[in-house]
Amino acid sequence: MPLGRRSAIGVTTLGLLVLAWFMATGANGLISPGRFPTPADTWAAGLQAMGRGYGDATLVVHVLQSLKLVALGFVVSVVVGVPLGLLMGTSATAEAVLNPVFMLLRPIPPLAWIPLAILWFGLGDTAKIMVIFFAAFVPSVINTQAGVRTIERPLIEAARMLGTPHGRFIREVVVPGAAPMIFTGLRLSLQASWTTLVAAELVGALAGLGHLLNLAQQDLYPGMILVGMICVAIFGALTTALLGLVERRTLTWVRIKGETA
Amino acid sequence: MSSIRFDAVSKSFGAGQVKALDDVDLAIADKEFLAIVGPSGCGKTTCLRLAAGFEFPTSGRVLVGNAEVREPGPDRAVVFQQFALFPWKTVVENIELGLRNRNMPREERRIRVMEAVELIGLNGYEGAYPHQLSGGMQQRVAIARAYVLDPQVLLMDEPFGALDAQTRVVMQEELVRLARRNPRTVLFITHGVEEAVYLADRVAIMTRRPGRLKEIVDVKSIREAEGWERYSRIEDVMDLESFVHLRTHIWRSLREEKTGAAH
Ligand SMILES: Nc1ncnc2c1ncn2[C@@H]1O[C@H](COP(=O)(O)OP(=O)(O)OP(=O)(O)O)[C@@H](O)[C@H]1O
Ligand SMILES: [Mg+2]
Numbered sequence: 001m002p003l004g005r006r007s008a009i010g011v012t013t014l015g016l017l018v019l020a021w022f023m024a025t026g027a028n029g030l031i032s033p034g035r036f037p038t039p040a041d042t043w044a045a046g047l048q049a050m051g052r053g054y055g056d057a058t059l060v061v062h063v064l065q066s067l068k069l070v071a072l073g074f075v076v077s078v079v080v081g082v083p084l085g086l087l088m089g090t091s092a093t094a095e096a097v098l099n100p101v102f103m104l105l106r107p108i109p110p111l112a113w114i115p116l117a118i119l120w121f122g123l124g125d126t127a128k129i130m131v132i133f134f135a136a137f138v139p140s141v142i143n144t145q146a147g148v149r150t151i152e153r154p155l156i157e158a159a160r161m162l163g164t165p166h167g168r169f170i171r172e173v174v175v176p177g178a179a180p181m182i183f184t185g186l187r188l189s190l191q192a193s194w195t196t197l198v199a200a201e202l203v204g205a206l207a208g209l210g211h212l213l214n215l216a217q218q219d220l221y222p223g224m225i226l227v228g229m230i231c232v233a234i235f236g237a238l239t240t241a242l243l244g245l246v247e248r249r250t251l252t253w254v255r256i257k258g259e260t261a
Numbered sequence: 262m263s264s265i266r267f268d269a270v271s272k273s274f275g276a277g278q279v280k281a282l283d284d285v286d287l288a289i290a291d292k293e294f295l296a297i298v299g300p301s302g303c304g305k306t307t308c309l310r311l312a313a314g315f316e317f318p319t320s321g322r323v324l325v326g327n328a329e330v331r332e333p334g335p336d337r338a339v340v341f342q343q344f345a346l347f348p349w350k351t352v353v354e355n356i357e358l359g360l361r362n363r364n365m366p367r368e369e370r371r372i373r374v375m376e377a378v379e380l381i382g383l384n385g386y387e388g389a390y391p392h393q394l395s396g397g398m399q400q401r402v403a404i405a406r407a408y409v410l411d412p413q414v415l416l417m418d419e420p421f422g423a424l425d426a427q428t429r430v431v432m433q434e435e436l437v438r439l440a441r442r443n444p445r446t447v448l449f450i451t452h453g454v455e456e457a458v459y460l461a462d463r464v465a466i467m468t469r470r471p472g473r474l475k476e477i478v479d480v481k482s483i484r485e486a487e488g489w490e491r492y493s494r495i496e497d498v499m500d501l502e503s504f505v506h507l508r509t510h511i512w513r514s515l516r517e518e519k520t521g522a523a524h
Contacts, residue, residue, distance in 0.1 A: 152345075154341055154343055154345035155345055155347060157313075157315050157333065157339075157341075157345065158339070158341065158345040158346075158347070158406075159347075159358075160332070160333045160334075161313060161333040161334070161335065161337070161338065161339045162335055162358050162359040162362055162406070162410070163334055163335040163359065163362040163363065164358065164362050165362065168361075168362070172347075172350075172358070173347065176347070176349040177349075179349075251349075253348055253349045253390050253392070256390050256392055256393060
C-alpha cells in the first residue's frame, strides 16, 4: 500500500477515535465524566500542566525528565546488550558461560528490581536507569544473538576464505548480517524502556510522566491522568519512529533486497 | 608447491549415517587443471570443501602443497556453488574485501578491482548490491572475488552454472586464457562434460554416492597431440573429432553411474 494512502487511513482512524470519545463522554454519552474525562477536561488539564504546572513541575519538565531517562536507560542497555549478544552469538564458550545467568535473570519481572534499585540509589535517576537496564538489555542481547545465528554459513566461510581478520569479520560480516534482528531487539528494548520507566516512576519519583500519573491518581484527577497517558503514547511513538528512521537509513541494502525479492 | 592430494579420504556426515566420500585417492599436480564430474549428490562439493578447509576428512588426509589442510585461507580461493556474496556490500566492496584483508594499498586495489570488473563485464554495476543483479551477474562477481586474490589454488564449484550460454562461453574462454597466461592449480567442479573436456588437463569421474573415483581421463595429452590450442573459439574445438571422442567417452561413463548400470 502506498505511504500516502496508509497515513490517510491512520489519520482517519485516529479522528474517528477522538469523535467516539466526544460522543461517549458527551451529555448523553455512555461514560460518566467522573470515570473518564471529556476532551474538554483533558484539554484544560493539559493547559494547566503546561502553564502553572502539576506535581512541582510543568509538563515540559516531566516529559523531558522521562525522555532523558528513557534515552539513557535505552543507550546503556544497547551498549551493553548488543556486544553481549554478538559475543554469545559468535563464541560457544561465552554462550555456555552466560546462558545460565540469563536463565536465572529472565524470569524476574523488571519491576521486581525496583525495591532493590530504590534501596541502592534512592528515588533519583540512577535507580530508574538500573531498572530500565534490567528490562531493556535482555531483548537486545537475545535478538542480537539470534541475528548472528541467521547469518548464512557460506557467508562466514567466504569471509574466512578471504582471510578476514577477526575485528573486521565482526564489523563487516557479523554486525551487518545480524543487523535486521539487532534492530528488532532495539525496538523491543525501547518499548521495554518506556514501560519500565513509567512503572518505576509510578512507584517512586520526584518528576517524570509516571510521577505525574501517580499524583493525578491520588488527586482523583481523570483529566490529568489522561494527559499523562497521552504524553507517554506520543513520545513513545515518536522515539520508536526515530529508531525506525535510523534503521531505514542504516539498512539500505535490506530495503533493496525487499524490493527485488 | 601447490599440489592438492587426497590420501585415502573418506567423509561421513552426521553420526556416520551419510557417507559422502569413500576412500578417494586423487593427486592434482602443481598448476594442473582438474575437473570433477559426477552425478548430483556424489560428493563433488564435499571434495572441494575438504581442500578449502571448511570440512575435515573422517579418515585419510587432504594435503595442499605438502601441508595438511587445517583451515581456509586466501591461498585457496573458492568460488561457491551458491555465490556467497555479502548482500550488504556492493559489487566493488565484495570484490575488494580479500585485497583489503591483505592490506593492499588503496590505489593498487582500485586498479585490480577495476580490471576484475572489466573482466566479468559488470562495468556500470560497481555500486550495485547483489540483490540488484541477476543470478548470472552475481556468479560473475563471485568469480571476480576469487580471481583478484591471484591465488595459488583456485577451487571452483560449478562456477558457470548460473550463466546463460553466451556468457558461459565468454567466461570459459577467459578462464582458459587466464590459466595459460598464469597457470595455477585448479579444482573445477561441473556438470558440463564439454566444459570439463574443454577446460581441464584431466577429468575425474566420480561414482554415485558414496563417491568414489571411477576413472580419470587424461585430456591434456590429447589436446596437445591434436593441437586444440590452435583454436581460440570453443565451438571450433568442440567440432574436433578428438574432442567429440573424449566427450562421448566421459558421457558414457557418467551415464552408467546415473542409471546405475554399473552396479
Ligand atoms: N553438511 C552436511 N551434512 C549432512 N550431509 C551432507 C552435508 N554436506 C553434504 N552432505 C551429503 O553428502 C552428499 C554429497 O554432497 P555434495 O554436496 O558433496 O554433492 P555434490 O556432488 O556436490 O552434488 P551436486 O552436484 O548436486 O552439487 C550428499 O548426499 C549430501 O546430502
Ligand atoms: Mg555440489
